[in-house]
Amino acid sequence: MSFLFANPSDVTLIVIEEPNDNDDHKTKTAFFHVDRSKLIENSDYFQRIFSSRWARTENHKPTLRGDTIKGMEVMLGSIHGVDIKPESVSVADVWYTIKACNKYLLDPKKLMDWFARWIKYIQEKRPKSWEDEDFNRQLLFPCHFFDHIKAFQDVSKRLVYTTRGHITEMAPTDSPSFEPMHMPAIVMQQLNAARGRLRTILQRSLFEDVNVTIDHVRCACAAGHIFSYMRELHRIGVRPLDSDIHKNCVREILDRLAAFDEDKMANRQPSMQKCSVCSRSWKPIVQYARRQVESYFDGLFLDCMKNHPDEDSEYWALGTRRVYDLTCRISHGEPTWYFSFMGRRDRSPYRMQHE
Template identity: 40%
Template sequence: MLVNRDSLASLPYFAAMLRPNTWSESQPGTRTITVHEDHPVAMELLLRGLHDTLPDLSASTTSTTLTNVTIKDIWYTVLLSDKYLLDRDPLSAWVSSWTQAELKEPRQSQRGDKLQLEQELLFPAYAFDCAKEFQIVTRKLVYHGKGHLVERNPVEVRQLHLPARVCQQLNASRGRLRTILHTSLFEAVASLVSIGDCPCKELAVFEYLRELKRIEVWPLEDVMKDASISDILERLDDFDQKNMRRLKDEEFDGSRFCACSRSWAVVVNQAKKRVAEYFDGLCLDCMDKTKNLGEGGDQDDDYWHYWKRYSRYDSKCRIMHGQPTWYFSFMGRREKGGLVAGLEDEK
């Protein structure tokens, strides 16, 4: 691959190699640099990003094109960018386009595990600062994942992984959805048990639970072991109040309002809607605000600033999201040596 000598020399690694010395690459007339250990496709992507020629890949006559770059190539590109101290921002837009193409159903359906691609995309989307794609991937994992949510590393380089807090927050988000679903489905039942005084309350509670059992939503704690949030929301579509028995008319005189006569289908639909719209995925901008200090910033001021109330929780973010995304995107920082600032130094 042809490269510009001056552009290459902007990287400290190659600058040391090209400046006048005894290395063969620095000798007059030398036009070839051989890098034996680096991944070839990742190196091409890295150099194209350096020379601003990544858009040319769509019409490339070489073996590397947008459609045949693999997820492993992208991971190795992260590795090489770190090795050569190259800013990844010039590659961000191209990786974003590649990720969008990769997430399309025809290409994704070729994989065995339905969420394998999303698990493998977590780290590259984070590393290349692809805000929209990171939001899409994290939201899908939270709603469609079963059990403990983790990332996947498709390459044999153990140093490449997300900060541990990211997967922790994904699992916390899923746990919160489970709590909201449980509350939304059963707060009416709790009210009926607490203050209900009609003769049909026992039957209403039993029939409601029986119908939820029929569609495999209850008991929720057991169901969640083998089902995703999305699975449960789909099952709620099968809820049919007509299957719930009621007391005979002569056993209920209708002289006063009965909480059991509510529309249980409405309760279920409202629960489904609330859960489905709750979480928008993690926000890289909110994450960045809580894990990095700006130049001249103060760790304690930055901490309290994050918890201020905002008119919009996605203010100055590249994606639109609500309060839950803002909340679960809090990454925090490594704690100070002492509990109180400066206290450790005074001892």
């Protein structure tokens, strides 16, 4: 297998792919004909390799092991301005490309345009991939690594709304030779915190009026009014008071709330005289709860995540001025600003002044 990335080429890299790194479980070899000056310009690793006197000989062919051919093809192609077709690259290949960038000390910015094209291809040609939870878990780290703000926002938001249990990241390969790469732990912590917040808002919105009625209303019709509401929520599979909410993703619960039908509520008797409180409709309450949760979280934003000096009073003052996306590439609201903060809130002057 041979790749011509420079013509004329003044150096050939030999890449040997180990059996553990491919589905064929066979050793594969590829020859990359490249431009030495471009390697030196873009990589401190290759600069060191080619700095020795013996390395400048025409017959010198560095042999590289521990990489995949596709990962090296993407990395070396980007260095030489050769566009690698996105349809030939899997999400596992993207991870191996990241591994190659780290190993050969290549600035991720060199591949940001290529990654953006790959994301665009996935969105347009493989839209159903975005519906797969494992795919989103695998995509979170590459979007973070290549600073793709929109894709990272979409993936993080989708994970918060569509994950049933605890949100975790996921590597696309379990090869023994693949060294795991992870998101910062605080990022996963904030994603799960956002998911927990959505559940809290949902429970509060659905049952706040129920609690008020129980605490303050003493009419005879109140019991039937509340029971019919609870019965309809039970019918559509929304029971936030028990553990079921932890077994379902937020998106599923919101879709079920759309099926709320007040006409099917048990013990609903239009001819029966009711007080003004119990005559009130439950449907607007359910609709409001659904809208509130659906529009609450926009996903994590990389710009906010980077801007987190612990003692920056100006940053924390944003919360009082209601300008949460002043320096961000994409506009968003307060919840996204809050959950995207990656510093220590206990050292915030803003918090200390308001405690």
